[in-house]
Amino acid sequence: MRHWLMKTEPGEFSLDDLKRRPGRTAGWDGVRNYEARNHMRDGMRLGDRILVYHSSVKVPAAVGTAIIVREAHPDASAWDPASPYHDPRSTPKRPVWLMVEIRFESEFARPVTLAEMRAMPGLKDMPLLRRGMRLSVQPVKPEEFAIIARLGGRAAE
DNA sequence: GCCAACGTTGGC
């Protein structure tokens, strides 16, 4: 089992939104970056654990966890002209963009802020902490996942 | 194929 971090702007879609969905699941559509797509396609497998991270907010933070419940499949929003994620290069015959489906697992007792992560020696190699890192789907080491889960007030398992 | 210009991301 691998571990990942997925960014989302809570104004668009938050961990709370995920929790309120029927079945507490959601398709993670709208990823329009090749490296992120390739992580979903080549790396993510059923049961992998996700850190859900809220970006573009006053206090950016990891707020909880989720699990992959469906592996990469075509992202239909790409060929929907009405979607903000529309990309005419992608068609049902030749999909360019992919999505996974995730299910809510836990909400941290308290958010683990970016500043807090920067202060933890055990997290210093996380891509998230690198200057200018914008990748919205990133691999996370099991140790890093455990540290963050513990900071958030949740047993690491 | 190079690379400058441009648009976007996202912390601060």
Next chain:
DNA sequence: GCCAACGTTGGC
């Protein structure tokens, strides 16, 4: 709101 960093685009 600023702006650094990055990915993408398009002229050549």
